[in-house]
Amino acid sequence: MTTLDRQVEHRLKDRDVRYTRARRAVVEALAQAGGPRSAAELHADIGPSVPLSSLYRSIATLEEAGVLTPHHGARSLTRYELAEWLAGHHHHLLCTSCGSVEDIDIPADREAVVRRLVDAIAADAQFAAASHALEIEGLCARCR
């Protein structure tokens, strides 16, 4: 059992939610993927042992527990990834050509700039900021 597993298990136990085979499979597949994955992609990764209906329910449960964060994209596709507290804070590069989503870590000094900006904007709008995301659209290294 990995550290990740232990963290998730603890989080779920706190909420009286069981860490079952299907849910574990989702968490492990996401950990391996290293980037956002859709339900269909997770189904392909995990295999037919977890049917789609269960997969969707597992995803919803994990999302409610704050283990996963959804990422909504084109063509009615929602991709998921492990939440910030599990996988760290990062931003996204969206390729408009191939549709890929790349996670990108940014150095702490730059992240500090973003955070200051977010706080200032939110304060001006009397908005209580919980999280932020900087998404950059364009062409990835392969497609340009």
Added chain:
Amino acid sequence: MTTLDRQVEHRLKDRDVRYTRARRAVVEALAQAGGPRSAAELHADIGPSVPLSSLYRSIATLEEAGVLTPHHGARSLTRYELAEWLAGHHHHLLCTSCGSVEDIDIPADREAVVRRLVDAIAADAQFAAASHALEIEGLCARCR
């Protein structure tokens, strides 16, 4: 006929696309809304004179022509708003409680900071940045 109408008309004429009643209705509804609207919301705004099928086609046409930009949200909902060159550059505040999306203009000096950051991040990843979006999630002034 408003300035907006003229701008859109010209853009469409350049692409041999007609600026029809349905398309005009979408543009006008979006201009009035002052924030992202889904197809269903536009349908409610415009009324039944433009049926959903036409509405979706109008949206797709306008999106291809670069008049609208899509904004993907929860529950497989895509909202649209007038493109940057028509409505100006701005960012979004997403309320996790009521689901509203608020457009927020940020001062030029702050925007410059964001742009510098985006350029630096993109350059590091060998990514050709075309546009960027800073999305802040949290509780809006009404919900907090």
Added chain:
DNA sequence: TCCTATAATGAGAATCGTTATCATAAGAAC
């Protein structure tokens, strides 16, 4: 270990946003 209460699963149907089809109507070019 066995019981019991509760929560999770699997299979399938249902739902919802969106897209495609196709016959008809409107617009532009001549």
Added chain:
DNA sequence: GTTCTTATGATAACGATTCTCATTATAGGA
């Protein structure tokens, strides 16, 4: 006005997601 092209409206189809319900697994107590 005729003709050619493009847009429309009604409706069916589609794909991602959610729901239903009978069955199965799990946790906690006897």
